[in-house]
Amino acid sequence: MNLLAVHIPYHPFVLPFSIGLVFVVFYIFGKWIYWVSLLNWDDKKKIFKGIFSLKMPKAIWEVFMESLLHRNIFKRNTLLGYMHMSLAFGWFLLIVMGNLETRFFTHGRINPPYVPIFFEFFEHNLVALDYGKFFTFAMDLLLLFVLSGVGLAYFKRFKSKPLGMKNTTKHAFIDRLALTALWFIFPLRLLAESVTAGLYDAGGFITNSIGSFMMTFLPVQHYYYPLWWAYSISLGSFFVLLPFSRYMHIPTEILLIFLRKYGVTEKEKHTSFTKVELSACSRCGICIDACQLGSDLGIISTQTTYFIKSLRYDKPSEKLIDSCMACKRCDELCPVGIDIASIRVNTRKEQQLFGIDSYKYINGYKYQKAKVAYFAGCMGHLTPSVYKATLALLEKASVDYSFIDMDGSVCCGRPLQLSGEESAAKQLIENNVKLIENCGATVLVTSCPICAKVFNDSYKLNIPIYHHSQYLLKLVKESKLQFNKSDLQIAYHDPCELGRGLGVYDEPRELLGFAGNLVESSNSRENSLCCGGSLGITNISQDQRNTIASITLSELSANKADVVATACPLCKKTFKSVADDIRIADISEIMLETIVERQIKTKKETVTEYE
Numbered sequence: 001m002n003l004l005a006v007h008i009p010y011h012p013f014v015l016p017f018s019i020g021l022v023f024v025v026f027y028i029f030g031k032w033i034y035w036v037s038l039l040n041w042d043d044k045k046k047i048f049k050g051i052f053s054l055k056m057p058k059a060i061w062e063v064f065m066e067s068l069l070h071r072n073i074f075k076r077n078t079l080l081g082y083m084h085m086s087l088a089f090g091w092f093l094l095i096v097m098g099n100l101e102t103r104f105f106t107h108g109r110i111n112p113p114y115v116p117i118f119f120e121f122f123e124h125n126l127v128a129l130d131y132g133k134f135f136t137f138a139m140d141l142l143l144l145f146v147l148s149g150v151g152l153a154y155f156k157r158f159k160s161k162p163l164g165m166k167n168t169t170k171h172a173f174i175d176r177l178a179l180t181a182l183w184f185i186f187p188l189r190l191l192a193e194s195v196t197a198g199l200y201d202a203g204g205f206i207t208n209s210i211g212s213f214m215m216t217f218l219p220v221q222h223y224y225y226p227l228w229w230a231y232s233i234s235l236g237s238f239f240v241l242l243p244f245s246r247y248m249h250i251p252t253e254i255l256l257i258f259l260r261k262y263g264v265t266e267k268e269k270h271t272s273f274t275k276v277e278l279s280a281c282s283r284c285g286i287c288i289d290a291c292q293l294g295s296d297l298g299i300i301s302t303q304t305t306y307f308i309k310s311l312r313y314d315k316p317s318e319k320l321i322d323s324c325m326a327c328k329r330c331d332e333l334c335p336v337g338i339d340i341a342s343i344r345v346n347t348r349k350e351q352q353l354f355g356i357d358s359y360k361y362i363n364g365y366k367y368q369k370a371k372v373a374y375f376a377g378c379m380g381h382l383t384p385s386v387y388k389a390t391l392a393l394l395e396k397a398s399v400d401y402s403f404i405d406m407d408g409s410v411c412c413g414r415p416l417q418l419s420g421e422e423s424a425a426k427q428l429i430e431n432n433v434k435l436i437e438n439c440g441a442t443v444l445v446t447s448c449p450i451c452a453k454v455f456n457d458s459y460k461l462n463i464p465i466y467h468h469s470q471y472l473l474k475l476v477k478e479s480k481l482q483f484n485k486s487d488l489q490i491a492y493h494d495p496c497e498l499g500r501g502l503g504v505y506d507e508p509r510e511l512l513g514f515a516g517n518l519v520e521s522s523n524s525r526e527n528s529l530c531c532g533g534s535l536g537i538t539n540i541s542q543d544q545r546n547t548i549a550s551i552t553l554s555e556l557s558a559n560k561a562d563v564v565a566t567a568c569p570l571c572k573k574t575f576k577s578v579a580d581d582i583r584i585a586d587i588s589e590i591m592l593e594t595i596v597e598r599q600i601k602t603k604k605e606t607v608t609e610y611e
């Protein structure tokens with residue numbers, strides 16, 4: 001039996017590591033308990049139920065796939081995914097294998113945490129023991145795995161494009177300090193173990209080779225203790241800096257995954273769940289390249305990574321809060337899955353300007369009763385061809401509808417929400433709900449995806465809500481509408497709120513398929529580009545909006561389409577203002593042009609149209 005199996009080994013150099021570890025463990029668990037204790041009762045009940053349900057193993061699986069393997073980053077760029085995985089999963093495996101090794105050679109004894117970390121210091125002669133060669137080989141291999149990730153991380157600092165990133169986050173001082181400590185950990189471990197292996201002719205295939213080589217030209221015995229001390233200090237420093245730096249995302253992402261799986265979400269104002277989301281942001285910078293304010297306008301200092309960072313530590317500047325088109329491209333690409341849109345809107349709410357009594361006039365409106373309530377939206381009224389085409393199609397299908405914002409005076413409330421005017425938006429919404437209910441409709445149809453989104457999220461209506469592309473497709477499937485397919489080449493633009501906002505990607509395409517042939521652009525569906533006309537941003541100029549619109553439009557028309565089909569009146573209006581040589585038309589207009597002509601009954605008279 002070796003001596004280690006009898007005595008628990010100790011040396012003072014383990015202190016920096018041990019102090020750092022105790023601090024970080026207490027801090028993390030203290031913070032987790034604090035955040036959870038501040039959640040409301042509903043959320044606490046969800047957590048309690050979730051712990052004893054299948055959600056628990058699902059959350060564990062997601063932690064494995066995301067926090068360790070970094071599946072979402074892999075999907076974006078293999079090299080970037082490998083870098084993150086080798087650091088996280090590699091370090092995890094080193095800890096697991098180190099513990100197995102220690103337990104094995106100390107005959108199952110439970111050791112203080114520093115023993116597996118510095119095992120090569122305490123036990124030089126592993127190779128001579130049974131299975132010693134296996135463990136030294138495995139530990140060297142895992143160390144090499146982690147070091148390959150560290151190497152890529154160094155490389156990314158100087159050249160990030162091969163890892164799929166044009167821009168990276170500019171880090172704060174505390175982040176740089178923690179990063180430096182992290183970057184030193186594994187090279188120092190390699191050196192300390194190699195010097196030990198060289199001095200005692202031990203170690204695995206890498207540490208032994210490096211150690212033997214160093215012995216040929218360096219007095220390595222002088223570096224032995226300093227290197228083990230330095231390794232321990234770098235670990236201890238990293239642990240102490242972790243809670244105050246971006247690396248707090250490592251433990252917090254785990255908590256976030258569990259809370260999300262149990263059903264905890266963002267509310268109408270910031271809660272402690274928001275704090276969890278903010279701390280789970282790794283400041284990876286993926287949201288910088290996703291944002292067209294950066295790629296199209298060269299503004300790269302206001303993206304979500306900076307917004308979240310400043311919100312975590314303090315209050316963001318007005319510029320950081322307002323510089324966002326609410327297009328959700330960053331939401332879609334964020335590997336942590338942070339609900340960025342809700343956090344931004346809730347932050348804007350904290351700067352409200354309006355009173356709450358502005359919308360009483362809505363109670364004065366009365367519209368005829370019908371089965372279908374149609375809502376054009378303000379932007380629909382500013383682009384009348386859209387609602388006219390939609391209504392013509394409803395008439396052709398003999399739909400019993402009521403045009404509930406016919407006089408154009410009612411807004412859905414989304415612009416108020418996007419600018420944080422929550423109480424004014426609430427009053428508007430309450431009045432609109434009465435308006436819709438009074439109409440007695442069993443279905444609500446709108447031509448504006450922004451309206452559809454807010455009807456879905458904030459109206460609590462008991463009737464189904466359709467975007468007009470969805471409802472028209474339903475009418476086609478019920479054989480109430482028929483179209484003549486032509487050779488028209490159609491490039492369809494996914495509006496942000498319809499696609500990323502509501503997940504509606506297929507129905508508009510299916511509908512357009514009855515009119516012509518679809519040509520997909522390189523950034524479609526979840527990756528679709530914003531038109532630049534967003535109501536969510538007020539601090540960019542019209543010229544800047546036009547730049548974004550032109551870039552998006554040139555990408556849409558790159559595949560020689562005859563027409564760019566939009567499904568949002570705002571997108572149509574925005575594209576039209578920059579379109580020189582390509583036609584822009586709403587999906588309803590294209591469908592109306594290709595409808596099979598037949599004798600139809602309108603509400604007013606029987607006419608033959610489009611003959």
Ligand code: SF4
Nearest residue numbers: 281283284285287334
């Ligand atoms: S918000 Fe998401 S994408 Fe942006 S830095 Fe944070 S984790 Fe990365």
Ligand code: SF4
Nearest residue numbers: 291324325327328330
């Ligand atoms: S929502 Fe769009 S505009 Fe706003 S920060 Fe994200 S990518 Fe940029």
Ligand code: SF4
Nearest residue numbers: 377378379412448450
């Ligand atoms: S979302 Fe826009 S288009 Fe729809 S009603 Fe509201 S403001 Fe108008």
